[in-house]
Amino acid sequence: QVQLVESGGGSVQAGGSLKLSCTASGFTQAIPSMAWFHQVPGQERQWVAVAFGTTRTYHRGTWSARFRISRDNRENTIYLQMNSLAPTDTGMYYCAADTSGDLSFGPSSYDYWGQGTQVTVSS
Numbered sequence: 001q002v003q004l005v006e007s008g009g010g011s012v013q014a015g016g017s018l019k020l021s022c023t024a025s026g027f028t029q030a031i032p033s034m035a036w037f038h039q040v041p042g043q044e045r046q047w048v049a050v051a052f053g054t055t056r057t058y059h060r061g062t063w064s065a066r067f068r069i070s071r072d073n074r075e076n077t078i079y080l081q082m083n084s085l086a087p088t089d090t091g092m093y094y095c096a097a098d099t100s101g102d103l104s105f106g107p108s109s110y111d112y113w114g115q116g117t118q119v120t121v122s123s
Contacts, residue, residue: 001025001026002024002025002026002027002112003024003025003026004022004023004024004095004096004097004112004113004114005022005023005025005114005115006020006021006022006093006094006095006114006115006116006117007020007021007022007117008020008021008080008117009093009117009118009119010118010119010120011120011121011122012085012119012120012121012122013121013122013123014085014086014087014121014122014123015084015085016085016121017081017082017083017084017085018082018085018119019079019080019081019082020036020079020080020082020093020095020117020119021077021078021079022034022036022077022078022079022095022114023075023076023077024076024077024095024097024112025076027076027097027099029099030073031076031097031098031099032052032053032098032099032100032101032102033050033051033052033053033097033098033100033101033102033103033104033110034050034051034071034078034095034096034097034098035047035048035049035050035051035069035078035095035096035097035098035105035110036048036049036050036069036078036080036093036094036095036096037093037094037095037096037107037110038089038091038092038093038094039091039092039093039094039116040090040091040092044107045094045107046060046107047060047105047106047107048060048063048067048069048080048093049063049067049068049069049080050069050103050104050105051069051070051071051078052103054071054073056103057069057070057071058103058105063089066082066083066084066085067080067081067082067083068080068081068083069081078095080093082119085119085121086121087121087122087123088121089119089121090119090120090121091118091119092116092117092118092119093116093117093118093119094113094114094116095113095114096110096112096113096114097110097111097112097113098110098111099111099112
């Protein structure tokens with residue numbers, strides 16, 4: 001059974017840091033692309049960071065200066081180091097996997113999702 005399990009969310013004050021983790025299990029082949037998405041109520045999920053292949057990473061402009069995605073291919077795990085958190089970073093963070101082999105940033109391209117982990121940043 002394919003599963004993505006996130007952890008590491010929580011409540012922090014502005015300026016603080018969190019590190020999210022997402023471990024994939026049940027995949028029979030290497031996952032070409034894994035990503036983090038952010039969602040707030042009433043809005044669509046938007047990509048935050050993508051780890052493509054074994055070494056390539058992409059970070060969305062809004063978060064690129066403060067967040068870093070990393071990937072442990074042996075453990076099938078990705079991380080999101082979140083620094084200098086601001087109240088606007090509040091929301092659900094979802095881990096996603098795209099098995100197509102294409103580099104994608106839209107949520108519709110990702111075929112597996114975790115349950116999400118809540119991040120709340122207070123001012």
